[in-house]
Amino acid sequence: MRVALVGLGTVGTGVIRLLDANRELIARRAGRPIEVRAVNARDRSRDRGVDIARFDWADDMMELARRDDIDVVVELIGGSDGPALALARAVLSAGKPLVTANKAMLAHHGLSLAKLAEQSGIPLKYEAAVAGGIPVIKGLREGAAANEISSVYGILNGTCNYILTTMEREGRDFNEVLKEAQELGYAEADPSFDADGIDAAHKLSILASLAFGTQIDFGAVDIGGIRSVSAADIREAAALGYRIRLVGVAENRADGLFQRVHAVLVPMHHPLASVEGSLNAVLAEGNFVGSLFFSGRGAGEGPTASAVVADLIDIARDEYGDPFAMQVEQLAKRPKANSGDTIGRVYLRFLVQDKPGVLAEIAAAMRDAGVSIESVIQRGAHEDGAVLLVVVTHDTAERAIRETLDQLAGSDNLIAEPVVMPILG
Amino acid sequence: MRVALVGLGTVGTGVIRLLDANRELIARRAGRPIEVRAVNARDRSRDRGVDIARFDWADDMMELARRDDIDVVVELIGGSDGPALALARAVLSAGKPLVTANKAMLAHHGLSLAKLAEQSGIPLKYEAAVAGGIPVIKGLREGAAANEISSVYGILNGTCNYILTTMEREGRDFNEVLKEAQELGYAEADPSFDADGIDAAHKLSILASLAFGTQIDFGAVDIGGIRSVSAADIREAAALGYRIRLVGVAENRADGLFQRVHAVLVPMHHPLASVEGSLNAVLAEGNFVGSLFFSGRGAGEGPTASAVVADLIDIARDEYGDPFAMQVEQLAKRPKANSGDTIGRVYLRFLVQDKPGVLAEIAAAMRDAGVSIESVIQRGAHEDGAVLLVVVTHDTAERAIRETLDQLAGSDNLIAEPVVMPILG
Incomplete structure (x- = not known):
């Protein structure tokens, strides 16, 4: 050939x-x-x-x-x-x-x-x-083809995972680790495709189509990156029993397709918490097979070449068919799900003034939005007088989190934009 | 269709x-x-x-x-x-x-x-x-097809993994947990295919053929089971930083094909250590892709049906080819590797008399065979006067371990057959 x-x-x-x-x-x-x-x-x-x-x-x-x-x-x-x-x-x-x-x-x-x-x-x-050398396209298109798949999610960008796990291991901040990764050739000179989640979103939109039998809808992916994740977030998350990973999640919901790339808190015992460095990993939940987990090297010369040549071998063998698992006209067109309906626990990190009434204001905003608090951690003041305040909620609809943030938007007590991360599972 | x-x-x-x-x-x-x-x-x-x-x-x-x-x-x-x-x-x-x-x-x-x-x-x-719902046949036959694969290994029998992880969690002994598993329908009335490693060996011989492009050689699999693993072994292994799993390992070595199913000690941070209950998992090492890891439910109605129907879908799509990845006549016939050459660390557990000179005899036998000791744990006497003695070796050729055991075979100091388990990677 x-x-x-x-x-x-x-x-x-x-x-x-x-x-x-x-x-x-x-x-x-x-x-x-x-x-x-x-x-x-x-x-x-x-x-x-x-x-x-x-x-x-x-x-x-x-x-x-x-x-x-x-x-x-x-x-x-x-x-x-x-x-x-x-x-x-x-x-x-x-x-x-x-x-x-x-x-x-x-x-x-x-x-x-x-x-x-x-x-x-x-x-x-x-x-x-998608996911370099891991045969996850084949895993979804063929391996899991008998299943109705409810969700597919995973770590789809090795550069971000390398940066996050290096930050975690060395207690350093994003910009510092990014600079080093660029010098080592692990990150591009223009890091936005990786660090802002766009690359992972491209991949997620492809996985979602294969998993759900739906049309690719990249425009409907909610995209966040890792620039706002600080060493302090990683430290606080660890103290709570979590690691921070950039995770792409796609779910086939009753009201439509939910697709999001975001930094999330992953429980220590979850398979994605053990995915270190530039590895990638993908999970899919099927109605008969249960949970399938694939991991391996998601980028680099060898793994990517391995996947390209696997495709060539399939072609040489004459073993191929519809690229997205079915005829394009069979792919369902689904609306975008209302992400405000997403229920889950949420991590909120505020950088606030060190003065009376700040916690009261935040707590009141959450109460008014109907957000129930599971735990609060406030550490002593920073060198610059700022105070780090971390709130973990009970299960809550994301729209209530947005209401909370809207209500706090004008507050003089907040020194920086709050950082919000969903908690996985 | x-x-x-x-x-x-x-x-x-x-x-x-x-x-x-x-x-x-x-x-x-x-x-x-x-x-x-x-x-x-x-x-x-x-x-x-x-x-x-x-x-x-x-x-x-x-x-x-x-x-x-x-x-x-x-x-x-x-x-x-x-x-x-x-x-x-x-x-x-x-x-x-x-x-x-x-x-x-x-x-x-x-x-x-x-x-x-x-x-x-x-x-x-x-x-x-093999491995129920996990598309590992496809992963090797197609996904990793571009690679020369040096080893494929994993947890291939869900019943054994269920028993071992239940023993681990509850500190109970094999026979007790097996009986319960039989009552729950997780284990067969005749447990030998599972507990003695035969089922895992069947699967391993298939994986080896796909991974290496060699003829299936089930007769050349060295097969061990989990009946000799005691609650004490699991406890001692845990104290040393390991979990015990029944692992099938196949390696394509210079002198031939190495295939073994055996209870092994898996380091806590190794992906196989996190495989709990009836889950299965397979790793393959390719010369370009690196390490690939697949896990999921390895048995049961849903996952197995998922795999059967995935095959039917491949057939309906007309996407299939040689069952063992190449024409049968292309599959290499390889001799059995000399397992005595296997180098690695080894866990040895002796049940010995509580009297002077026992450790000296064992240590002398190891010295004579050229086995270097990394650590020794001796716990106080059992209720019946027996003493548990655990030895972990440095890297050693397995033939030296056999020499050690041969030398000790007639000893009055040993109350039971020593239990030997390789330490993974």
Whole structure:
């Protein structure tokens, strides 16, 4: 099977290395050899540590869609639109199989691309787009396919998890750890896709579609990140028996689809609490299978290449079908659930003036909104006179939390915007 | 797609319930409805809590292999040979797809059955045979297919894990917990397949074949069970920072295939240490993907039915291929590795006389065999005058442990056969 690779960054060179290293084994498993025939990237001359001179260099990536000597195109350019999308459309329109690791493109254009694939009955595969090397696309699309799935959730961004668990271990603050992660190459120069939850939201919207048989609806994901999580939050959460993780949660509710990426408190004994460093993990709850848990390395050259080549092997074996587990027209269009109805315990952290009446004001706002308090922790004043006040609520509707915050919005007693995190489970 | 179910025990009725409950969703995902057309079981009249009068009753299960109105046969009889094997051969020989949950049959006859499937180019699927609802067959066969896998290991028998974790939680002994588990229906009246590690060994031999591209070699599995694990072992292990689990380990070593099912000490922070009750879990180590971890419910009506129907959906979608990931003739025949070469730390528990010189004798035997001791725990005498002596070694070759035990074999100082458990990783 002759493959064209477009994009020769970390993942692209990883795919070349993997196909070199495991060539014989892959041929046995795939039923035929899989070889790179042609490549294209922005820069032909950059030293990538792998020999690319043995492959055809395609000056125009778009020609790869039409070439008869290419059986599959692998898109590793990235970006939701632009060249990646143009290439994907051209490849599928030409009736050629496409493998991609591009979650942004799938979150925005996955259904239209799947329709193109359907029209020609050819594969559009994307295991590497979510959770790196963990076969969670396959786990949902096929492994759990017999189940009505009520929720799918997990740790979908390795950079955020690396930052949070480093903050946890070393007691350091976000900005400091982010800077170090950037220097080490674990975080991008522009960290917003990771740190603000957008990357995890792309992935979550894809998982939700597979899990629930619904149309991808990235626009309906409520997205939060980890910039507002402080070392103090991690410390207070630990004292209460929790760890803080950026978790994407999707639920198929009676009133619609609930999708949210947010920093949450995870109980110590929960499987997600043990997910450290750049690992990813996904849980799905099925009505017959119960809870399924998958974890592993969610990013990096090796794991992502592993997922890309797994897709190639499926194609070589002729084992593939509808990209989103069913025909696109079968995917249900569901409204966005009212997140205010979400019931759960909530962690609130206030930074307040060190003066009388502050706790009274906050407590009154919660009482007026009908929020019942489970515990309150107030630590002595900071160096700057500010006081950290942590409140954990009993089960409460999130709309009541919003009412509380609205009521406190103008208060002189608050030094900073309150930080709100749901408590998982 | 018209299905015949043979065997209407827990799993068979679970499949009927699942297909009833999730009918519409499954039709969307499978691309066509999946319906039970005919059934067969030993007893037609037994009340199973599901209506089977609406299905054809096949008086002779063998006729199902030949019937034109049956597209797939699901074998849920169990047993490595006998009727299950006769049915499987007849179905595949007739060119009809087969789904089975029968690990014993696959461990013994998997390759010859796979050859029959290959000859007709039809599916032989068996996701339910290993780890119940966890899609670990798919995870290895497809998800990790790009990798050279060095080891696959995990908790493969829910009954043993239930017994061990109950012993752990309640400080009770094996026989007592087994009896209770039998009364609750969690363990069979004849517990040997579970408690002696045979069931886990069946599953391990299947996983090893998929992971390594080798022929199934059940006869080469070293098999131990959990009957010799005492409440005292669990207590001592806990004091040392370990939990005891029955773990199946398969490694693709330079000198051959290492396969063993044994009670082992698992470090508290290892993912397998958190696997509680009847859950199962599997880890695989790939040369590009790194460590993959899957867990979930490994037995019971719902999870097993989920796996059976996932197979049916794959067949309905026409997404299937070689049962053991490659053509049978491509599977390597590997010798059995010399387990004496296995290097690791080992837990030894002796029950000894309470008199001078006992420790000296044991320590001398270990010294003579070249076994280096990491720690020794001796607790005060039992009520019956016996003393519990626990030794943890440094890394040592297992042949040296055997030499130690051989040397001690005739000793009057030992009250009972020593208990030996490897320490994981």
